[in-house]
Amino acid sequence: MPILSLIIFLPLLGALGIAALPSSRPSLIRFAALGVSLITFALSLGMLVGIRGQSGEFAFSEQLSWIPSFGITYHLGVDGLSGALVVLTTLLSWICILASFGPIQTRVKEYFISFLILETGMLGVFLALDLFLFYIFWEIVLVPMYLIIGIWGGADRIYATIKFVLYTLVGSLLMLVAILATAFSHQAATGSWTGAFDLLALRGTITDPTLQILGFAAFALAFAIKVPMFPFHTWLPDAHVQAPTAGSVILAGVLLKLGGYGFIRFAIPLFPDGAQLFAPLMIVLSVIAIIYGALVAIVQTDLKKLIAYSSVSHMGFVTLGIFTFNQQGVDGAILQMLNHGLITSGLFLLVGIGYERTHDREIAKMGGWAVRTPVYAALFGFFLFASVGLPGLSGFAGEFLVLLGAFIANPMVAGASTFVMIFAAVYLLYMYQRVFTGPLSPFLKGLGSKLTDVTPTEILTLAPLAALVVIFGVMPTLLTSSFAKSVEIFLMSAISVVGQ
Amino acid sequence: MNNDLLTLAPLITVVLGAIAVLASDMITPNRNHAPVAVALAALGATAALLINQGGSTASALGGSYVAGPFVAFVGLLGISIVAITLLIAPAYLAARKYPTAELAATLLFALAGAILLGAATDLITLFIGLELMVIPGYVLAGYAKRDPLSTEGAVKYFLLGSFSSAILLFGIVVLWGVAGTASLSGIATALASGEANAGLAVALALITTGSAFKIAAVPFHYWTPDAYQGSPTPITGYLSVGPKVGAFVLLIKLFVIALAPLATLWIPVMVVLAAATMTLGNLVALTQSNVKRMLSYSSIAHTGYLMVGIVAAGAGEAAGIAGILFYAAAYAFMNLGAFAFLTALQGRPGATTQLSDLAGLGRKHPRMAILATIFLLSLTGIPPTAGFFAKTYVILAAVQAGGPATILAVIAVLNAAIAAFYYLRVIVYLFMRDPAEPAVQVAEGPMLRAGLLIAAIGTVALGLAPTPIIEAVIQALAT
Numbered sequence: 001m002p003i004l005s006l007i008i009f010l011p012l013l014g015a016l017g018i019a020a021l022p023s024s025r026p027s028l029i030r031f032a033a034l035g036v037s038l039i040t041f042a043l044s045l046g047m048l049v050g051i052r053g054q055s056g057e058f059a060f061s062e063q064l065s066w067i068p069s070f071g072i073t074y075h076l077g078v079d080g081l082s083g084a085l086v087v088l089t090t091l092l093s094w095i096c097i098l099a100s101f102g103p104i105q106t107r108v109k110e111y112f113i114s115f116l117i118l119e120t121g122m123l124g125v126f127l128a129l130d131l132f133l134f135y136i137f138w139e140i141v142l143v144p145m146y147l148i149i150g151i152w153g154g155a156d157r158i159y160a161t162i163k164f165v166l167y168t169l170v171g172s173l174l175m176l177v178a179i180l181a182t183a184f185s186h187q188a189a190t191g192s193w194t195g196a197f198d199l200l201a202l203r204g205t206i207t208d209p210t211l212q213i214l215g216f217a218a219f220a221l222a223f224a225i226k227v228p229m230f231p232f233h234t235w236l237p238d239a240h241v242q243a244p245t246a247g248s249v250i251l252a253g254v255l256l257k258l259g260g261y262g263f264i265r266f267a268i269p270l271f272p273d274g275a276q277l278f279a280p281l282m283i284v285l286s287v288i289a290i291i292y293g294a295l296v297a298i299v300q301t302d303l304k305k306l307i308a309y310s311s312v313s314h315m316g317f318v319t320l321g322i323f324t325f326n327q328q329g330v331d332g333a334i335l336q337m338l339n340h341g342l343i344t345s346g347l348f349l350l351v352g353i354g355y356e357r358t359h360d361r362e363i364a365k366m367g368g369w370a371v372r373t374p375v376y377a378a379l380f381g382f383f384l385f386a387s388v389g390l391p392g393l394s395g396f397a398g399e400f401l402v403l404l405g406a407f408i409a410n411p412m413v414a415g416a417s418t419f420v421m422i423f424a425a426v427y428l429l430y431m432y433q434r435v436f437t438g439p440l441s442p443f444l445k446g447l448g449s450k451l452t453d454v455t456p457t458e459i460l461t462l463a464p465l466a467a468l469v470v471i472f473g474v475m476p477t478l479l480t481s482s483f484a485k486s487v488e489i490f491l492m493s494a495i496s497v498v499g500q
Numbered sequence: 501m502n503n504d505l506l507t508l509a510p511l512i513t514v515v516l517g518a519i520a521v522l523a524s525d526m527i528t529p530n531r532n533h534a535p536v537a538v539a540l541a542a543l544g545a546t547a548a549l550l551i552n553q554g555g556s557t558a559s560a561l562g563g564s565y566v567a568g569p570f571v572a573f574v575g576l577l578g579i580s581i582v583a584i585t586l587l588i589a590p591a592y593l594a595a596r597k598y599p600t601a602e603l604a605a606t607l608l609f610a611l612a613g614a615i616l617l618g619a620a621t622d623l624i625t626l627f628i629g630l631e632l633m634v635i636p637g638y639v640l641a642g643y644a645k646r647d648p649l650s651t652e653g654a655v656k657y658f659l660l661g662s663f664s665s666a667i668l669l670f671g672i673v674v675l676w677g678v679a680g681t682a683s684l685s686g687i688a689t690a691l692a693s694g695e696a697n698a699g700l701a702v703a704l705a706l707i708t709t710g711s712a713f714k715i716a717a718v719p720f721h722y723w724t725p726d727a728y729q730g731s732p733t734p735i736t737g738y739l740s741v742g743p744k745v746g747a748f749v750l751l752i753k754l755f756v757i758a759l760a761p762l763a764t765l766w767i768p769v770m771v772v773l774a775a776a777t778m779t780l781g782n783l784v785a786l787t788q789s790n791v792k793r794m795l796s797y798s799s800i801a802h803t804g805y806l807m808v809g810i811v812a813a814g815a816g817e818a819a820g821i822a823g824i825l826f827y828a829a830a831y832a833f834m835n836l837g838a839f840a841f842l843t844a845l846q847g848r849p850g851a852t853t854q855l856s857d858l859a860g861l862g863r864k865h866p867r868m869a870i871l872a873t874i875f876l877l878s879l880t881g882i883p884p885t886a887g888f889f890a891k892t893y894v895i896l897a898a899v900q901a902g903g904p905a906t907i908l909a910v911i912a913v914l915n916a917a918i919a920a921f922y923y924l925r926v927i928v929y930l931f932m933r934d935p936a937e938p939a940v941q942v943a944e945g946p947m948l949r950a951g952l953l954i955a956a957i958g959t960v961a962l963g964l965a966p967t968p969i970i971e972a973v974i975q976a977l978a979t
Binding site: 066067068069070107135136139140142143146147150151157158162165166169170173174176177180181183184 | 863877881882883884888892895896899900906909910913914916917920921924925927928931932966967970971974
């Protein structure tokens with residue numbers, strides 16, 4: 001059974017089914033979307049179990065001829081790394097759909113259709129092993145996200161959504177040129193288009209030094225914008241602030257990971273020499289992102305913007321870990337991607353829950369929230385400490401391993417980045433103090449009985465994330481062992497190929 | 501002689517079809533459906549003949565007309581363009597009391613020109629085909645003869661078109677003189693062995709200028725926005741696609757075949773023209789608030805992308821021509837689709853095509869808005885649509901050619917990002933703004949709906965399953 005195709009296209013089929021439902025029955029549409037995303041989640045869990053029993057690098061491979069004139073194939077496969085990210089995607093998708101039940105009241109049908117198409121696009125990116133197919137899914141992700149921010153977003157949504165699309169598009173179009181150049185170099189070397197777009201056939205064969213450098217630069221730009229690395233991060237705060245809650249969650253939880261995944265799966269294995277050449281620059285930019293994101297987060301007055309900038313800082317650890325090219329660093333980077341996906345998603349959900357009640361995110365207006373809504377405050381505190389990197393919660397292991405890897409590569413870099421972990425504690429705890437502790441602020445008092453505590457549905461969206469944060473906090477080896485083979489192969493593929 | 505007639509059968513069928521359309525209008529005047537039905541029947545017959553000829557080559561008229569897969573491809577593309585135009589135009593024209601029969605006949609004559617252009621193997625047949633294709637265009641641009649804008653556009657189009665034809669013809673004559681033969685392949689042979697001289701330089705300069713006018717490359721593009729905006733919307737759709745595709749067939753024959761030995765001379769010129777064309781077209785399109793005018797400028801930008809294929813082909817990459825042919829097919833469907841959408845919005849005479857007229861359309865007419873979105877995404881080049889694969893194909897050819905073509909490829913993709921801004925802005929108005937007051941009246945009869953649907957199917961199919969067209973394109977080049 002082609003389980004990977006099933007996982008990718010089930011949400012799309014669901015979207016088509018929902019298109020046939022009448023717009024006048026919004027609750028039917030909501031539950032249909034939830035049902036589709038839950039089935040997809042269940043399938044992806046089954047896939048995760050199945051990977052363990054498989055030998056070889058990629059499990060459940062599917063390969064069909066698609067555009068034979070250019071050797072383009074429909075090639076899918078999953079390993080420990082992409083398997084974990086697929087499950088993160090399917091998990092966050094149903095959580096987001098559930099979390100959208102209340103907040104999305106206009107054009108419900110269009111919303112859930114967009115969301116399910118988005119899920120198909122994201123899953124396709126993680127499972128594609130053909131560069132052309134990968135690029136198509138990569139671009140498909142743009143359109144529904146563009147609509148989700150642009151239609152259901154805040155006041156400045158149109159500015160934010162166009163900025164998001166244009167930034168991403170510039171990067172990805174240059175990547176397209178690089179993909180085509182890579183494919184052509186393969187065709188020129190072997191005299192045949194067969195395998196010209198296939199990641200597994202191309203890996204380790206690109207020995208042209210110019211292509212190594214330019215190809216890596218083009219791929220890296222596309223991924224750096226997505227991650228986002230400093231200085232390509234400016235679209236992120238705008239997009240996050242304007243997006244509806246579920247949009248922010250998916251953006252932080254999955255879309256940013258597409259960039260990190262792209263580095264590990266495509267950019268570095270295809271262009272190891274280019275990667276080695278650019279690694280110092282990437283490490284410097286990562287450290288700048290870590291420091292800069294944290295410093296800017298301290299002065300934010302908007303809750304969502306604060307978390308957006310904290311994402312820039314946290315994702316800096318991901319790119320830093322990747323470019324250390326050692327096992328600790330890469331393990332840490334992948335852990336950090338997964339944990340950031342769980343923790344920041346939780347924080348964005350919580351900010352959204354607060355916004356539902358106050359219709360405001362201005363930190364200065366808040367204060368003493370814990371007095372009225374103790375459960376909400378406790379959950380917020382939990383995810384906040386996880387984000388700070390409290391040992392025992394999942395955020396710690398990833399950052400620790402990245403720093404360890406950075407220390408092996410360059411102690412100076414590790415020192416600078418470790419220092420920043422104090423800033424993370426500063427901006428998050430300072431924010432928590434202003435929003436939740438002390439006497440109830442006049443603004444919150446003025447809301448009266450509207451300021452209710454979290455509902456059972458909302459707890460349902462947060463509980464799985466919280467549980468995973470604890471489980472992976474205590475036993476990070478559950479994750480590291482699942483993608484150990486992927487990391488091992490990645491480290492081997494990052495070794496120079498030119499001149500061999 | 502009999503064989504000649506058989507070979508020329510598609511061309512003859514089209515011309516007879518045009519005459520039959522005019523005759524049917526004389527018998528039953530002012531009936532809009534009869535001429536369209538006759539024209540569609542003629543198109544169907546021509547398509548069948550072309551497909552029948554597509555398998556092998558056959559020459560007629562002493563070798564100056566060669567039928568085969570290349571003509572079949574060009575002809576079938578032309579038939580699709582004319583058929584879609586004929587489906588979307590009648591309701592629009594009827595609402596404004598303009599006749600339909602003349603449109604059908606004129607389009608068929610232009611199609612005859614396109615087929616001749618595709619089949620031509622010498623300079624004279626090529627030029628006759630070109631003129632037969634563009635002269636109906638002048639008539640069509642002035643179709644709304646009581647509208648001063650339309651007349652102005654038609655006069656500009658006619659004057660500049662005639663001048664450029666004259667320049668081109670002068671260049672052709674000089675080339676003929678220098679090479680000593682009118683045959684395209686003969687010229688290539690003569691030029692490959694001969695030395696460069698002043699006459700050749702004059703010929704190359706004149707032919708390049710004349711051709712640049714015909715494809716509306718910057719800085720020879722000034723006639724397009726006025727001609728396009730003044731014409732009735734469905735006719736603008738045709739003008740932005742049909743004559744452009746024909747002009748690129750001319751470019752393939754003149755530059756890639758006849759002038760191939762001089763490629764090192766004309767490639768730098770084409771690179772500069774292509775870069776200027778796409779960049780300027782896109783930058784000006786950015787500033788337009790009228791969708792019809794925006795699409796006019798964006799069609800200039802698409803000319804630039806198509807020229808990338810000419811550059812790649814000049815550098816010796818057959819994929820360049822294949823890319824142009826694929827791009828032309830994709831562009832025909834997506835651009836005609838976009839114009840069909842605008843036509844539907846202009847159900848009432850006097851309805852404008854300002855961006856603000858589109859506000860909130862997604863809520864009132866969701867199906868129409870989704871179709872428009874597909875066309876716009878394809879024009880932007882977002883997968884999995886025809887426009888994406890077309891751009892990919894042309895860029896792939898440019899990357900293969902290497903050198904200046906690669907730089908052109910990078911300029912092209914950066915331009916695609918600029919273009920995304922104004923195409924996506926239309927989607928912003930469709931879905932993210934509150935409905936305009938008074939709301940736009942959407943008129944969609946069964947014919948217009950069929951036209952929209954064909955364009956949409958083409959746009960999606962060429963993106964998802966491009967293989968049949970790629971194979972047709974590769975086969976077209978085999979001869």
